[in-house]
Each structure stands twice: as structure tokens, then as C-alpha cells.
Amino acid sequence: MNRFVITCATLAVAASIPLSASAQVTVKDPWVRATVSQQKATGAFMQLTSAQDTRLVEAKSPVAGVVEVHEMSMEKDVMKMRAIAGLDLPAGKTVELKPGGYHVMLMDLKQQMKDGDTVPLTLVVEGKDKKRSTVEVKATVKPLTTAAPASKMDHQHKH
Numbered sequence: 507m508n509r510f511v512i513t514c515a516t517l518a519v520a521a522s523i524p525l526s527a528s529a530q531v532t533v534k535d536p537w538v539r540a541t542v543s544q545q546k547a548t549g550a551f552m553q554l555t556s557a558q559d560t561r562l563v564e565a566k567s568p569v570a571g572v573v574e575v576h577e578m579s580m581e582k583d584v585m586k587m588r589a590i591a592g593l594d595l596p597a598g599k600t601v602e603l604k605p606g607g608y609h610v611m612l613m614d615l616k617q618q619m620k621d622g623d624t625v626p627l628t629l630v631v632e633g634k635d636k637k638r639s640t641v642e643v644k645a646t647v648k649p650l651t652t653a654a655p656a657s658k659m660d661h662q663h664k665h
Contacts, residue, residue, distance in 0.1 A: 530556060530557035530558060531554055531555070531556045531557075531560060531595065531629070531631050531641050532554070532555045532556075533552050533553070533554060533629070533641060533643050534552065534553040534554075534555070534600075535551075535552060535553055536550065536551070536552035536627070536643045536644070536645035536646070537550070537551055537552070537645050537646050537647070537648045537652070538550045538551075538612065538619055538625045538645045538646070538647045538648070539551075539605075539619070539647075539648060539650060539652060540619050540620060540621045540647050540648060540649055540650050540652075541615065541618050541619040541650075542618070542650070543618055545615065545618070546613065546614060546615050547611065547612065547613045547614075547615065548611075548612050548615065548619055549576075549605065549609040549610065549611055549612065550565075550567075550603070550609060550610035550611075550612060550625065550627055550645050551602075551603045551604050551605065551609055551610075552602075552603050552643065552645065553600050553601070553602050553603070554595055554600070554601045554602075554603065554629075555595075555598070555599070555600045555601070556595040556596070556597060556598075556631070557597060557598070558597050558633060558634075559594070559595070559596055559597045559633075559634055560594075560595045560597075560631045560632065560633055560634075561592045561593065561594050561595060561631065561632045561633075562575055562592060562593040562595060562629060562630070562631055563575075563591070563592040563630050563631065563632045563638070564629075564630035565610045565627060565628065565629050565630065566627070566628040566630070567612055567625060567626060567627045567628070568616075568626060569612065569615060569616055569617060569619070569625055569626075570612035570613055570614055570615050570616065571613065571614030571615075571616065572611075572612075572613040572614045573610060573611070573612055573613070573627075574589040574610070574611045574613070575589065575590055575592065575593055575608070575609075575610060575611075576588065576589055576590065576608070576609055576610070576611040577590050577593075577607070577608050577609075578606055578607055578608075578609070585606070587611075589611070590608075592632070593608055595631065610627065610629075612625075619647045620647060621647055621648065621649050622646070622647060623646075623647040624644050624645065624646060624647070625644070625645045625646075625647060626642070626643070626644060626645075627642075627643040627644075627645055628640050628641070628642055628643070629641040629643060
């Protein structure tokens with residue numbers, strides 16, 4: 507009798523968990539760039555692959571007051587960064603979030619991001635049917651110097 511009760515309870519719990527099978531987004535190599543003391547913003551980077559056409563529409567993290575999906579682009583020899591409403595994740599194609607390109611921007615940081623720490627992120631994806639699901643990510647903080655592209659925006663002359 508006890509075995510049956512446990513089985514029913516297990517099934518009831520399993521049935522109450524929302525399925526995110528519609529998204530089927532996999533995350534590879536998630537990381538966040540470390541910050542220095544008093545720095546209030548940084549980026550999160552990763553590779554996203556979706557089994558179906560999906561769109562990354564939101565990101566959240568308890569370490570930041572504001573989290574946005576951003577893109578960087580060159581406009582007249584100047585690197586510009588702006589928030590975007592969403593990022594398409596075409597079925598079967600890996601979309602890379604990387605320095606100098608698409609990324610998740612973490613702003614109004616609540617603490618310093620230190621090398622080796624883990625940052626929890628929640629990605630919200632939306633299918634063509636407009637149903638949303640979440641993907642929980644644990645991103646490792648990497649040193650400030652990791653994969654930093656040279657750009658005119660941060661170029662400094664030393665004399």
C-alpha cells in the first residue's frame with residue numbers, strides 16, 4: 507500500500523511540473539566576465555542551440571537589478587551596444603553570445619563578480635506558438651581578460 511501512495515504522489519508532482527519540451531534549448535559553455543570592485547555591469551556569454559525555431563526574449567539573474575539581451579555592432583567605426591527585444595534561435599543552428607556580439611548584459615550588479623564564482627541565469631524563450639519556457643543556467647565567472655575583443659571604444663594610447 508505504501509508503495510502505491512508514493513507512486514501516486516510522485517505522479518502528481520511530476521504532472522504539476524510545467525514541461526519545457528517545446529523549447530528544447532541547450533546551453534553550452536556559459537560564462538560571465540569578472541568585474542572589479544564598484545563595477546556595476548558585465549556580460550554573460552554562451553552558445554545556444556534550439557531543437558525548434560525559438561526566440562530568446564528575456565533573461566533574469568538574482569545578481570543584477572537589470573538584465574537585458576544586447577547586441578553590439580559597428581557603426582561608422584564606432585562599436586555601439588543596445589538592448590534588443592529578442593534574439594532568434596533558428597532550429598538546429600547554434601547562436602553564439604560572445605564579446606563584441608550578442609550577449610546578456612547584467613547591470614546594477616549587487617556584488618562583485620569574482621573569478622571562479624557561479625552566476626545563476628534564467629533564460630526565457632518563446633516558441634512560434636507564443637508559449638514561453640525557461641532554461642536555468644549556471645555560468646562560471648572568468649577573468650576580466652577572457653576573450654576581450656579590441657575595439658575603438660576601449661582603445662587607449664599609452665605614452
